[in-house]
Amino acid sequence: MTTFTLGSAITEGLRKAMEADDRVIVMGEDVGALGGVFRVTDGLQKDFGDSRVVDTPLAESGIIGTAIGLALRGYRPVCEIQFDGFVYPAFDQIVSQLAKIRSRSAGSLSVPLVIRIPVGGGIGAVEHHSESNEAYFAHTAGLRVVSCSNPNDAFHMIQQAVLSDDPVVFYEPKRRYWDRGEVSPVADRQLHQAAILKEGSDCVLVAHGPTVATALAASVAAEEDGYSVGVVDLRSISPLDTETLRAVAARSGRMVVVHEASTFMGIGAEIAAEITESCFFELEAPVLRVGAYNLPYPPASVEDAFLPDVDRVLHAVERSLSFSEER
Amino acid sequence: MTTFTLGSAITEGLRKAMEADDRVIVMGEDVGALGGVFRVTDGLQKDFGDSRVVDTPLAESGIIGTAIGLALRGYRPVCEIQFDGFVYPAFDQIVSQLAKIRSRSAGSLSVPLVIRIPVGGGIGAVEHHSESNEAYFAHTAGLRVVSCSNPNDAFHMIQQAVLSDDPVVFYEPKRRYWDRGEVSPVADRQLHQAAILKEGSDCVLVAHGPTVATALAASVAAEEDGYSVGVVDLRSISPLDTETLRAVAARSGRMVVVHEASTFMGIGAEIAAEITESCFFELEAPVLRVGAYNLPYPPASVEDAFLPDVDRVLHAVERSLSFSEER
Amino acid sequence: MSETHRSNLEKWLPNETDREGQPMFQMLAPDGSLTTAGKSIGVDSDLVRGLYRDMVLARRFDREALSLQRQGELSLWLMSWGQEAAQVGSIRALRDSDMVFPSYREHAAALCRGVRPADLMRQWRGLAHSGWNPADHRFHIYSLVLGTQTLHATGYATGAVLEGSDEVVATYFGDGAASQGDVNEAFNWAAAGRLPVLFFCQNNQWAISTPTSTQMQTPLHVRAAGFGLEPYHVDGNDVLAVHTITGLAASRIRDGGGPAMIEAQTYRFGGHSSSDDPKRYRSEEEFDLWTARDPLARVEVFLRTSVVDDSFFAGLELEADELAVSTREACKQLTGQTLAEIFGNVYAEPHPLIERERTANAAFTALVGGDL
Amino acid sequence: MSETHRSNLEKWLPNETDREGQPMFQMLAPDGSLTTAGKSIGVDSDLVRGLYRDMVLARRFDREALSLQRQGELSLWLMSWGQEAAQVGSIRALRDSDMVFPSYREHAAALCRGVRPADLMRQWRGLAHSGWNPADHRFHIYSLVLGTQTLHATGYATGAVLEGSDEVVATYFGDGAASQGDVNEAFNWAAAGRLPVLFFCQNNQWAISTPTSTQMQTPLHVRAAGFGLEPYHVDGNDVLAVHTITGLAASRIRDGGGPAMIEAQTYRFGGHSSSDDPKRYRSEEEFDLWTARDPLARVEVFLRTSVVDDSFFAGLELEADELAVSTREACKQLTGQTLAEIFGNVYAEPHPLIERERTANAAFTALVGGDL
């Protein structure tokens, strides 16, 4: 096993995907000579040439719209959106075109296209550079939305995303780009499957992308207080691996969902509604949500208080545990 | 009391708002001589002139972007988006600009702007003309999202929306435009308040816009089967009137949310998560959701089977009731 | 097309002016007489007959579809009435292998590409979101979100360059759509990359109730030139002029001349759609003015006074009648997918939520089939 | 500006050509000598001194801000280094009452509008999303989502027309932003409505690592003309030329001449931001080539060889040093809002969810203040 940072694991995954299929084209703003602002495409243009690693004009709708045209021709474009907050100009091309072409054509056209989005906060960035917008795309039928939390997943999931014949929104947790980890040669699960990172009998934490590390840390802290708290990494936000979620919820009876996006209408709401319906009699407490407050992402100076951290997660776990006591 | 169709009630509400404040400007595609494709602005250009009722170039981002400029100058623009499916080109201007200008300026700038969107299906329309996209905007902090279901609310809510110093996304239920109803001279509640249309001891239905009539019909049908089923009209989707929702959920112990949008990540998920957390011990059954299936809006020939109807609502009510029996 | 032939043609354009005094290209005057350019460039009578036939059949089909809508057989219809020359003249000047990304009113062009009347009506009968497989006709499905298809065409053309193919990728859009960011991004993207895209705007003077004057300050072909697209301005109701210009533009693109934009001046004789009432926003005078420029009438005059005899018209009349009948029958026989089938359209790969809802829907359908 | 004065100026432009041979306007050559146009138009020495002072102070402030970033006092800084003439020359030619919608690099322009150094750094120290109240300076907050502000300016200008005001609404954006749909929609919207908008593009040759040649086929002012905007092309490193052209364009707009677009050729001497390394994508040669066109150097030469004595420079040096010191102090004294306060920024009217979370957050903060 070799170790990679999460960012370089994606670079290597992209390299493998491009070697395996010359219809794979990487495109976006500054992905060529610069290698992207996070250097995720670093070296790819040197190795594959500027017709397969393309610096585009500065227009997100144009990036996705032209990539759709390429995909309709049989290519498999991988588009980079420079920062989460800059995907919105492409929103129509993503939700009305990309997501729908297959169903609009009654299944006769497929658009294998990956949209890579560095996501989330915690890096002290200025406005529009720290957003978590997965809920918009998860609510859009026709898209798949995935989120990687560690180098091994990053390496395999990006390749699985490129191989998928469906459009995939691929989230990369900015503040974890530099996390190191081992990368195994073969993928251990499919793109839409969640991963149980830790079993827990008292409560289970559900997280994705940047908050998985937060959940793991909280779980350790909870152990010191004598609680067994499990951790599930969603990996796929749409579709959700409800089977796995139901199983862990049924076992522990308590669940807390942790994500960076605002809680209101966030993925935590869907999980809570879904799990409550399917595990109503097994739940000892309502599924609780820990997310950002329902404000536009604030200035960096207060982002630590804004984002869910170990303390807020532990607080939610305690609230969850307190329910049955009341009963 | 005079009676109006829902559509003409909005026309009258707009007229009142324009008479009350000459900074109110109506703008959009074909809102002038044509009066809009649904004739909601019919006659307004004749009465207020073409500098206050403006036919714009055909560009949604331009419509919202320039309206923001007008609002920054002290005007109160009311923008019409011709159909739900055509709001996405303006998505960036709405979620990154309109929704955030106030918080970005630490509260020093306000952008009183109303976006009117004819919404939903059931009118046998072609693609992109039947969508329910309230979840995208409800998940966006900085916006208010409201939905009217009857002429009286339409008349008063549009005026309250125009009076609000916050940006408001105002949904108009297409298939109810021609419903007639009485309009009272004064508003009976504030913009963000839900309305309990009917109390119910066995279960309560929560709906908004086009599905309120569906819920009322289902409640009548349920009565014939001997069940007392209440109905709440949300009216405001963001913020939610959780106080009212909690009260009715606690009273009946069972709640079913009905909307036209896909259930996955829809407003029903938020209500289920929120109510389960706050009424965990009062609930006899999980909050259930009845919405569209998680597909892009299908061809009109199958929309009746796609949209939640009385049967599907009753089915959900029965499922809800069946829970406690199991217990 | 040879270099010399091209420059021969080029020296003729523009030779006429439109209502705003904008120079534009014309070969066949509204009265059916050839312009000087028309005379010296010359016309192939077989070609004219073919183009005329295409237009007559397209108009008849369109009229039949509208009457089907009036009788409730179609939920909506967007008429191509009046724009036959712009569509037929352009599509016939392209190779059948050239990919086309239409908007939603290109019925005449679609018919020329062999799209069956039934397939053209499927979407408007509410049975589907599209009617044909683009691969069968090198004609993409209609795009109703204005202007989006121009970016798809631009990306598709990028692929052509990567493969060193000499194809031209054409895309149709309207005067109103030209105000959308996407169309302008496509202009810029294609120009910056010198991609083999042919942008074809049918300027039919109106976007629903909004006149072109509200949309733009300068003629669209002037704007396009500013981006670095090779601009052409043509009488869109003159099928010969449109055919010549499109052939010229396409050959230039094929030879690596970079993207081009053709603005065809035409008119939407009908309402925006079957549910629109144009009387609310435009005058009888304007309608009459454009009727005098009818794209079919002038060709009929030209043909009658020159190359063909009555039997040609009689035969064509008959053919059109048959098309109308078969169109009507085909329309009524159209069937769509069931919701159960539609669950299979959304994703290429397995999707748990879709599977679950497919099952739930089946169970529910069975249930309500019985008693609730 | 009088009609005659205007036409006097107009006959001089364009008088030079840029690297691509595009005609552009210049008054002060890189070597500090006046061009023929410069000579005949003439220069007001007080004005030159004032503009030079603005540029020197702006550059010194920018340099200080960058060093503050290097020392960790700012989290990020986007340098205006090299673009002083484009910004100072343009903003000084507008009336203080003309509203301005900047992008995010317009520090020199902001300083001219009286925005305090501290307020300019607030956002980049991570304390806020903006630094000042636009009403105080007729200078809108920075827009980081590229091009969006051009539509805001266009809408703002619509209001000016409604009120019959003779103000000009100016908006700054970059060569890269010009590829966005929003900017092109704004060009078209302003042109179609003949709105009093002055679009000012600082073409600094780069959009992060992407050269202008990747963004567009034709010069931006050529594209703008295609839309119907009055186009101007100027040496953006010649503060006199920029000032003259902007004055010209503004007076034309004020007199109802319709919107205009100025493309100013300049260069971003630094990286895109404090975290960018331009060596990855551009050459030393290019940097040197533009250093020879430094916007300050040429004015200094001009001033030394003509109007002013050393005391002026000594005094200015002193003033700049003081600005640097006060900037540094002000930066360190900056404070931001607490999260608790930020809950109050989002909505103008009561909002139950905000209230609930504000309370929850307060309770939680109290809690973790103590022991969890």
Ligand SMILES: Cc1ncc(C[n+]2csc(CCOP(=O)(O)OP(=O)(O)O)c2C)c(N)n1
């Ligand atoms: C993005 C978008 N906005 C609005 C509409 C609604 N709409 C449908 S057709 C139309 C007018 C289009 O005019 P034009 O582009 O000139 O094409 P034409 O109908 O004249 O052929 C409008 C506003 C749409 N389909 N897409």
Ligand SMILES: Cc1ncc(C[n+]2csc(CCOP(=O)(O)OP(=O)(O)O)c2C)c(N)n1
């Ligand atoms: C919509 C959007 N996409 C991407 C970005 C990321 N980004 C920030 S600055 C920049 C380059 C801008 O270049 P230009 O417009 O020439 O302005 P300059 O930085 O040269 O002043 C990019 C791509 C952004 N801010 N907004």
Ligand SMILES: [Mg+2]
């Ligand atoms: Mg049109």
Ligand SMILES: [Mg+2]
């Ligand atoms: Mg630049």
